[in-house]
Amino acid sequence: MQTHLERIKKDLEVLATYTSTPGFGVTRSSYSKEDKQAREYLIREMEKLNLKIYEDGISTLFGRKEGTMTDAPVVMIGSHYDSVVNGGAFDGPVGCIAALEVLRVLEENHFINDYPIELILMNAEEGATFGQGSGVTNSRGMLGTLTMEELTMKRNRFGQTKLEAMKEYGLVPNLESAKRKPGSIKNFIEVHVEQGPILENENKDIGLVGFVPGIGRYKLCLFKEENNDTKTAIDYFNALFDEMLKSLKNKITGIIIPLSTDNDNCIEYKVEIRTLNKEIIEQIDFKNKINDMVNIVIQKTGLHIELEEMARINYPNPTPPSIMNKENVEKMERICNKLGYSYMILNDGSGHDAMMMTEFTDTNMLYVPSVGGLTHCPEEWTDYEDIKKGADVLLHLVMDIAVNKR
CATH class of the missing domain: 3.40.630.10 (Zn peptidases)
Structure with missing residues (x-):
């Protein structure tokens, strides 16, 4: 048939x-x-x-x-x-x-x-x-x-x-x-x-x-301010993010994607992680881990940065x-x-x-x-x-x- x-x-x-x-x-x-x-x-x-x-x-x-x-x-x-x-x-x-x-x-x-x-x-x-x-x-x-x-x-x-x-x-x-x-x-x-x-x-x-794969999504908003360089800030964040991925020895993958936005006040990026390892998302609070990276970038650059979860409603982020x-x-x-x-x-x-x-x-x-x-x-x-x-x-x-x- x-x-x-x-x-x-x-x-x-x-x-x-x-x-x-x-x-x-x-x-x-x-x-x-x-x-x-x-x-x-x-x-x-x-x-x-x-x-x-x-x-x-x-x-x-x-x-x-x-x-x-x-x-x-x-x-x-x-x-x-x-x-x-x-x-x-x-x-x-x-x-x-x-x-x-x-x-x-x-x-x-x-x-x-x-x-x-x-x-x-x-x-x-x-x-x-x-x-x-x-x-x-x-x-x-x-x-x-x-x-x-x-x-x-x-x-x-x-x-x-x-x-x-x-x-x-x-x-x-x-x-x-x-x-x-x-x-x-x-x-x-x-x-x-x-x-x-x-x-x-x-x-x-x-x-x-x-x-x-389980997927976790987060949004970074880098606010534009005088004498502050958003490109330097996202480069700092990229380096920290890559360091985290390497430290977890290929148990997760990740990407940072620029988002198109009409907001004149900030530049937005989506941070996405994916994994087939259920245990690692039970062991690590990735929102806190990413937030720690954001705080390090803020301390280095003085830039105002906000982190927002892009979670599915009523589901964990990352999902299993x-x-x-x-x-x-x-x-x-x-x-x-x-x-x-x-x-x-x-x-x-x-x-x-x-x-x-x-x-x-x-x-x-x-x-x-x-x-x-x-x-x-x-x-x-x-x-x-x-x-x-x-x-x-x-x-x-x-x-x-x-x-x-x-």
């Missing part, structure tokens, strides 16, 4: 038309008119497949294919269909359409699954919509880590809180009903574009994720590393070999819903190549043939794990 290229292409091209910025990429923000348009299209496609269609208390959309076993945990596949402002047509929708196409093929071939299979279509993954740390809303709703307080903490570009935008969308959130019971999801699997150049550079069709289900990674390796698709293990650090789900259930991610590594921009592109290959791998994995082998 294989998925159908032309259907995948058509779905993605249709979804790309639901944008508030035609000609300037895809802008499909959470709880917007364009969100509703995409949702209505996806519902129409699901209705053709005899799925049980329902929403949870925060408007996450599901299509359920029942299995032979009643009250069994579900195999859940899908991704998000919202976008950043002036984003691309592939980040998120690729995983939604790959999963939708899998269910089409299973229906057409009268596949009998023992475990129920649920297509999940999420509309609030992008943290940029309501500000740093506010993303992956739908998956956090299922885990029970989304709070009512968060819904009023930050605002979108129209000045609305998340709660206000939800109400305008026609949604009265019920966080309790969105929570999934432990053990209710057998597997969570997400296909996504890589959002980086590695697969393309290595000429590989598929990236199989084994781990997602996310470990994918190893058995399924090995199954996907065998599937790729059988189908003749080249692959590599790609332990990527991007934040996705799958990263959140690893603490709740067996989780896996697979990537398809991004041309030029471009993402979150109108030029974002993934070849449809590559998307089909990712959907094929997903199809064969689902056919394996949705059958009771006892």
Whole structure:
């Protein structure tokens, strides 16, 4: 069995038309008119497949294919269909359409699954919509880590809180009903574009994720003052930061990135650390460690510097590393070999819903190549043939794990 290229292409091209910025990429923000348009299209496609269609208390959309076993945990596949402002047509929708196409093929071939299979279509993954740390809303709703307080903490570009935008969308959130019971999801699997150049550079069709590093993010604001040199200050900080990384003997990696800002009073930098070592983030308070470096730079330069955490709401900073289900990674390796698709293990650090789900259930991610590594921009592109290959791998994995082998 294989998925159908032309259907995948058509779905993605249709979804790309639901944008508030035609000609300037895809802008499909959470709880917007364009969100509703995409949702209505996806519902129409699901209705053709005899799925049980329902929403949870925060408007996450599901299509359920029942299995032979009643009250069994579900195999859940899908991704998000919202976008950043002036984003691309592939980040998120690729995983939604790959999963939708899998269910089409299973229906057409009268596949009998023992475990129920649920297509999940999420509309609030992008943290940029309501500000740093506010993303992956739908998956956090299922885990029970989304709070009512968060819904009023930050605002979108129209000045609305998340709660206000939800109400305008026609949604009265019920966080309790969105929570999934432990053990209710057998597997969570997400296909996504890589959002980086590695697969393309290595000429590989598929990236199989084994781990997602834990990520810590902080923002430095260096205030401009007379007779004080911000370049000297950031150079001092860079040296101290590099010294810390070396002292931890490759247990963490880090980067300092200039941030574009309209603030005339300060220059901003993002400090980011990543690690696959769970113990080190339990042993070291990195905010305090970075703050100590800031104080040393202040003493040396006299510059006013402020440190701010860029943490995900209600989560530690850094987050712990996310470990994918190893058995399924090995199954996907065998599937790729059988189908003749080249692959590599790609332990990527991007934040996705799958990263959140690893603490709740067996989780896996697979990537398809991004041309030029471009993402979150109108030029974002993934070849449809590559998307089909990712959907094929997903199809064969689902056919394996949705059958009771006892």
